[in-house]
Amino acid sequence: MSKQKTSIQQKMKQLEVIVQWFESDEVDIDEALLKYEEGLVLVNELQSDVKVAKNKFTKLQKSFSKDQ
Amino acid sequence: MVSHNLDLFNSGLDDPPGVAPIFTVTDFVAVINQTLSVAYPDVIVEGEVSSYKVNQNKFVFFDLKDEMSFVGCFMMVFNLRVPLEDGMKVRVKATPKLTDKGRFSLTIKSIQLSGEGSLKRAYEILKTKLEKEGLFASARKRILPELPQRVVIIASGDSAGYGDFEKIADERWGGVEFDLMHVQVQGEDAPRQVIEALDFANESAQSYDVIVLIRGGGSLEDLAAFNDEAVARAIASSRIPTLVGVGHEVDVTLAGLAADKRASTPSNAAQILLPDRREYLSLVDGYAISINNFVTRLIDGRRRESRDKLDFQMGSLLETKLNDISALMRALKGYNPRQALQRGYSIARFAGSVLKSGKSIKSGDAIVLELSDALIDSEVKNVKAKN
Numbered sequence: 193m194s195k196q197k198t199s200i201q202q203k204m205k206q207l208e209v210i211v212q213w214f215e216s217d218e219v220d221i222d223e224a225l226l227k228y229e230e231g232l233v234l235v236n237e238l239q240s241d242v243k244v245a246k247n248k249f250t251k252l253q254k255s256f257s258k259d260q
Numbered sequence: 261m262v263s264h265n266l267d268l269f270n271s272g273l274d275d276p277p278g279v280a281p282i283f284t285v286t287d288f289v290a291v292i293n294q295t296l297s298v299a300y301p302d303v304i305v306e307g308e309v310s311s312y313k314v315n316q317n318k319f320v321f322f323d324l325k326d327e328m329s330f331v332g333c334f335m336m337v338f339n340l341r342v343p344l345e346d347g348m349k350v351r352v353k354a355t356p357k358l359t360d361k362g363r364f365s366l367t368i369k370s371i372q373l374s375g376e377g378s379l380k381r382a383y384e385i386l387k388t389k390l391e392k393e394g395l396f397a398s399a400r401k402r403i404l405p406e407l408p409q410r411v412v413i414i415a416s417g418d419s420a421g422y423g424d425f426e427k428i429a430d431e432r433w434g435g436v437e438f439d440l441m442h443v444q445v446q447g448e449d450a451p452r453q454v455i456e457a458l459d460f461a462n463e464s465a466q467s468y469d470v471i472v473l474i475r476g477g478g479s480l481e482d483l484a485a486f487n488d489e490a491v492a493r494a495i496a497s498s499r500i501p502t503l504v505g506v507g508h509e510v511d512v513t514l515a516g517l518a519a520d521k522r523a524s525t526p527s528n529a530a531q532i533l534l535p536d537r538r539e540y541l542s543l544v545d546g547y548a549i550s551i552n553n554f555v556t557r558l559i560d561g562r563r564r565e566s567r568d569k570l571d572f573q574m575g576s577l578l579e580t581k582l583n584d585i586s587a588l589m590r591a592l593k594g595y596n597p598r599q600a601l602q603r604g605y606s607i608a609r610f611a612g613s614v615l616k617s618g619k620s621i622k623s624g625d626a627i628v629l630e631l632s633d634a635l636i637d638s639e640v641k642n643v644k645a646k647n
Contacts, residue, residue: 200407204544207544208547211550211551214550214554221562224555224558227551231547231548231551235544235547235548238544239541239544242540242541243537244434245433245434245435247434248436248438249426249440250438250439250440251440251442252439252442254441254460255442256441256442256443256444256453256457257443257444258452
């Protein structure tokens with residue numbers, strides 16, 4: 193679960209890098225094709241990661257009251 | 261020796277006058293203390309503080325009084341958890357005692373402020389003190405991680421405040437592991453439990469990103485644990501960044517001031533801690549649309565170029581690539597401009613190109629507006645620059 197969390201952040205970074213690349217002046221069509229595909233994969237993964245991920249609440253067994 | 265005297269005392273009661281036991285003074289004091297400790301091992305007395313003083317930074321003396329009476333009190337400084345002043349109303353837990361000098365006094369084990377007035381006053385005194393020390397300084401505050409992965413919640417697991425936090429957290433974001441450390445958030449033992457939980461989280465092998473301390477609203481007395489000096493200090497010295505959401509909007513607790521980030525309520529703590537899923541998704545959506553636009557533009561540009569050059573070989577090579585891209589774009593369901601059209605956006609075209617700036621058209625030009633289900637031939641009446 194927490195591994196997926198990291199990757200949401202990483203994927204978001206990667207996607208941002210791709211968008212920035214497209215915004216640059218000199219864009220090569222071969223590379224554009226690759227970046228586009230890469231971006232598409234990231235977008236789809238991020239969509240499902242963000243939608244699907246569930247929080248996990250665990251009550252720790254450790255007691256902080258005096259009598260235990 | 262003392263128990264021997266007690267026996268004497270007890271048997272003496274039944275003896276006829278004249279044979280009553282004769283105590284030494286020391287024995288008498290001991291017997292009285294023994295009797296008191298059996299009859300009143302712990303008493304709770306409420307009254308007003310007067311003649312408060314601290315000797316050698318170790319011993320606290322004051323009188324506890326009401327309209328009719330007063331009784332002397334004694335305690336050690338380290339047992340004193342609240343700032344005291346003459347006039348404050350307090351509730352003391354104490355053992356009654358007769359001293360060697362024949363003075364009756366209460367030896368105090370713990371002391372609690374009672375009444376809004378005392379609590380407010382103590383809050384002000386402590387706030388000023390901690391502020392002076394720089395405990396609440398903004399320079400000390402750390403920024404909470406943008407996307408926390410492991411979070412400790414210190415709260416009462418059955419409280420409405422905790423329930424609120426959980427609900428809002430689930431609404432906003434997912435994939436976070438929350439470990440609840442259940443503590444009492446009210447009552448005499450609450451500060452100790454909160455501090456122990458803070459220490460436990462800080463010393464834990466789990467690498468927690470944030471500690472969230474929450475409690476629902478209540479009176480100043482209910483929130484006393486979060487205005488406790490030791491609790492405020494423990495929060496300020498936490499190695500792990502802290503977020504405190506205690507009470508209602510109006511309650512500014514010392515714990516909140518000492519934290520890296522203060523939330524106004526438990527729900528607000530969840531809002532501060534986690535991003536909103538919907539905002540995140542629309543950000544992703546926006547990126548997808550802009551990549552799409554770039555590629556669409558690229559294709560249009562290259563198509564025109566190859567037509568202009570009449571370079572058939574190059575053109576056919578390019579066409580293959582463009583077809584690949586088109587196939588990809590078809591695969592990119594939901595992220596093409598069509599989806600934007602469904603949502604009410606429209607695309608304006610002039611002479612076959614997408615209009616991105618008003619500079620490329622003038623009044624009288626014929627443009628085509630593309631909606632999700634229609635194309636509208638239009639004529640430009642006027643072009644005004646946006647500021």
